[in-house]
Amino acid sequence: MALNSTVVLTLILLTLMFGAGLTSASWGFTVGRQALKGITQPDFRPGNNAGGTKGSSNPREAVPIMNEKDILKAVKARMEGRDVDKGTAKGNSDADKATAKSAQAKKPVKNENAKTKFPVNSRDGGVTLEVSSIRERGSSLLLDVSMKNEGSQSVRFLYSFLNVTDDQGRALSASAEDLPGELPPNGEVYYGTVSIPTALLDNAKQLSLTLTDYPNQKLQLQISGILVPK
Numbered sequence: 662m663a664l665n666s667t668v669v670l671t672l673i674l675l676t677l678m679f680g681a682g683l684t685s686a687s688w689g690f691t692v693g694r695q696a697l698k699g700i701t702q703p704d705f706r707p708g709n710n711a712g713g714t715k716g717s718s719n720p721r722e723a724v725p726i727m728n729e730k731d732i733l734k735a736v737k738a739r740m741e742g743r744d745v746d747k748g749t750a751k752g753n754s755d756a757d758k759a760t761a762k763s764a765q766a767k768k769p770v771k772n773e774n775a776k777t778k779f780p781v782n783s784r785d786g787g788v789t790l791e792v793s794s795i796r797e798r799g800s801s802l803l804l805d806v807s808m809k810n811e812g813s814q815s816v817r818f819l820y821s822f823l824n825v826t827d828d829q830g831r832a833l834s835a836s837a838e839d840l841p842g843e844l845p846p847n848g849e850v851y852y853g854t855v856s857i858p859t860a861l862l863d864n865a866k867q868l869s870l871t872l873t874d875y876p877n878q879k880l881q882l883q884i885s886g887i888l889v890p891k
Contacts, residue, residue: 770847776888783882787812788844790872790882795890802862802889804870806837810844817843819875825857827865827889833857865889 702825782791787810794805810816820837840853855870869885 706773743819744871760877776890777886781884781887785880785882785883787846788816788818788874788880788882790870790884792870792884792887794888797859797890799861802857802859804868804887805852805853806840806855807850808840809850810846811848812846815845816874816880817844817876818872820872822873822875823855824871825855826869826871827862828867829865831861831865833861833868862889 713763739834741757777795779795780788780791780793784790789808789809789811792804793807796803796805818840819842820840823835823837825833825835835855835857838854841851844851857868866889867885868887870883870887872880872882874880
């Protein structure tokens with residue numbers, strides 16, 4: 662009885678596949694073995710002080726095992742040393758605080774309620790500008806001022822040139838009242854006021870006044886350190 666050609670072809674294909682599988686397995690085993698050649702499992706046996714295979718060309722260093730008592734002694738010594746450091750640091754901190762308090766006690770205390778000793782004045786070229794007092798009226802701070810000319814000729818002033826600043830360097834809006842536009846050379850004293858809105862004096866502690874003549878601007882009348890009343 663003749664074999665069917667399909668069966669014969671199937672058997673041939675199965676034989677080829679089986680042979681190919683064996684060949685692939687053999688080749689893979691060989692490659693893997695070559696790749697793992699020279700790699701050994703670490704030896705962790707306690708009795709092996711070298712930590713590796715006897716006779717190995719690269720023996721591992723032995724790991725020293727400390728006695729439990731020695732470990733406890735080392736920990737105790739470290740803790741005591743830390744406590745001593747903390748105590749020393751605390752002592753130093755207390756000493757620093759004491760020194761700071763002593764220095765602060767010796768430092769002169771500024772009198773916030775100090776007042777300007779009036780009158781204060783400035784003189785240049787025979788002309789004198791004087792502030793005799795400072796007071797509040799309504800929403801304004803008033804400076805009572807006076808001027809006199811003991812020179813040889815009249816001096817003109819434009820009071821829009823009056824410069825008022827505070828201790829923070831801010832220029833303040835101010836207006837002068839009752840002061841003459843031209844100051845004759847007769848030595849007579851002329852009185853007036855300089856008004857500053859209190860709304861502009863936020864955190865201001867001192868005031869300064871600067872005035873020059875017009876139009877020559879040769880005179881420099883300047884008064885500073887006027888304390889703002891609180």
